[in-house]
Amino acid sequence: MEKVECIVVGGGLAGLSAAYGLAGAGAEVMVLERGDYAGAKNVTGGRLYVSPIRGFYPELWEEAPFERPVARELITMMGDGAHTTFELASDHLVAGPPQSYTVVRARLDQWLAEKVGEKGGMVVPGMKVDELLRKDGRIVGIRAGEDEIGADVVVVAEGVLRLLAEPAGLAARPDEKDHALGYKEVIELPAGVIEDRWNLNPGEGAAQLFLGTVTDGMMGGGFLYTNKESISLGVVVGMHAMKADGREIESHQLLERFKELPQIKPLVAGGTVAEYSAHAIPEGGIAKVPRLYGDGYVLAGDAAGLSLNALVTVRGMDFAIASGYHAAQAMLRAKAAGDFSAAGLASYEAALRDSFVLKDLETARAYPQFMEVPRLFRQYPTAVSRLFEDVFTVGPGPTPPLVKKAWRGVKRDFLRPSTLQDAWLARKL
Numbered sequence: 001m002e003k004v005e006c007i008v009v010g011g012g013l014a015g016l017s018a019a020y021g022l023a024g025a026g027a028e029v030m031v032l033e034r035g036d037y038a039g040a041k042n043v044t045g046g047r048l049y050v051s052p053i054r055g056f057y058p059e060l061w062e063e064a065p066f067e068r069p070v071a072r073e074l075i076t077m078m079g080d081g082a083h084t085t086f087e088l089a090s091d092h093l094v095a096g097p098p099q100s101y102t103v104v105r106a107r108l109d110q111w112l113a114e115k116v117g118e119k120g121g122m123v124v125p126g127m128k129v130d131e132l133l134r135k136d137g138r139i140v141g142i143r144a145g146e147d148e149i150g151a152d153v154v155v156v157a158e159g160v161l162r163l164l165a166e167p168a169g170l171a172a173r174p175d176e177k178d179h180a181l182g183y184k185e186v187i188e189l190p191a192g193v194i195e196d197r198w199n200l201n202p203g204e205g206a207a208q209l210f211l212g213t214v215t216d217g218m219m220g221g222g223f224l225y226t227n228k229e230s231i232s233l234g235v236v237v238g239m240h241a242m243k244a245d246g247r248e249i250e251s252h253q254l255l256e257r258f259k260e261l262p263q264i265k266p267l268v269a270g271g272t273v274a275e276y277s278a279h280a281i282p283e284g285g286i287a288k289v290p291r292l293y294g295d296g297y298v299l300a301g302d303a304a305g306l307s308l309n310a311l312v313t314v315r316g317m318d319f320a321i322a323s324g325y326h327a328a329q330a331m332l333r334a335k336a337a338g339d340f341s342a343a344g345l346a347s348y349e350a351a352l353r354d355s356f357v358l359k360d361l362e363t364a365r366a367y368p369q370f371m372e373v374p375r376l377f378r379q380y381p382t383a384v385s386r387l388f389e390d391v392f393t394v395g396p397g398p399t400p401p402l403v404k405k406a407w408r409g410v411k412r413d414f415l416r417p418s419t420l421q422d423a424w425l426a427r428k429l
């Protein structure tokens, strides 16, 4: 059997980040990617938080093909017949090195694959791995069709579905309760139109999240990211929530309906749909992260459940890149020690525990449970709009004092036993 030092399964951000680190240090690495090119099959909403990963491979981020630095953050609460948008426009978001950029994965992943190649790593597109090979209890390589290739270490970065990791006993089968489904379109619009519609300086970008009627009250939300000459528009909904409500909504119906909402229609007017995609997202949080290493393997990125939906921030790509980086460092330490057993690779999980990846997931431990609160996705977005309606309304008779109007709304919609119960749960967020 042909043998290399390291096989990386999956040319997404986790796999490519691991390969870049390994190849850069002179290790022999082969990335096997089932898509026609790295990024061909990959879906994201569209915003990469670069601040957490800038320290890893700092030479990369200056020249990465990002779309726009995010200078405006918007959150829209969509109620029945009304919506409220909170908007933050801050120089601090883009002063100095921006904290986050919108991205198009087909572009970003292909570029990173080229960088791996420049460092001497091999990226093989169009190669689907069918099985992780085990011998005497340890992972010793992969099978792709008729080909078997051995490796000292396999970096399993196959993404969310774990079609290889689960049968090999490296991680549990994804449970629908811990996953959401995202549906997305890329809609082309001229740069000037994007800047006018989101009130942006030339070159700057906006990120907009939507809660409420967008998912018909189900766990989830909508997103919109402005790219250079397109927008990424999508809906994410909990798989469990969709089933529990017994709905028969097809993917295209959710997204189509979102686009038809009066709040969205003017934003996409005149645009041309260039791309449609659907993808699962791990949302189980830290409680569902499996053991990240074993004899001859490490798990990275979505395959390891490293993703975080914290309502106002959605992250996964920075975790994927960070886990790839730490996987490479652990593999290099194992190589130096000549020990590719679980003990030799244990420093991978230890490094992730010391880093923002597992620390942030630990901080956010309560989110998956909080996301189960049904009122979050219908009642509260409507209540917020009703509160502002009260505040802004001048009726036919005398107008009550502002604070009294607001307090009436708070008492009506927020000082209820169920809301106080939710607030109690929210204290851990």
Ligand SMILES: Cc1cc2nc3c(=O)[nH]c(=O)nc-3n(C[C@H](O)[C@H](O)[C@H](O)COP(=O)(O)OP(=O)(O)OC[C@H]3O[C@@H](n4cnc5c(N)ncnc54)[C@H](O)[C@@H]3O)c2cc1C
Pocket: 009, 010, 011, 012, 013, 014, 015, 032, 033, 034, 035, 038, 039, 040, 041, 042, 043, 044, 045, 046, 047, 048, 049, 127, 128, 129, 130, 157, 158, 159, 160, 164, 181, 182, 183, 184, 234, 236, 279, 280, 281, 300, 301, 302, 303, 306, 307, 314, 315, 316, 317, 318, 320
């Ligand atoms: C709708 C949606 C919105 C999101 N929004 C954001 C966001 O705004 N910000 C953010 O940071 N994160 C976001 N995420 C999460 C983020 O996209 C993921 O966390 C990230 O892509 C994970 O990277 P990865 O490399 O682990 O997996 P992937 O990007 O899924 O890469 C896995 C790779 O493995 C390949 N592969 C799989 N099986 C095999 C096989 N058997 N053989 C060979 N190759 C294989 C695939 O083709 C793919 O290239 C979003 C996700 C979705 C779906």
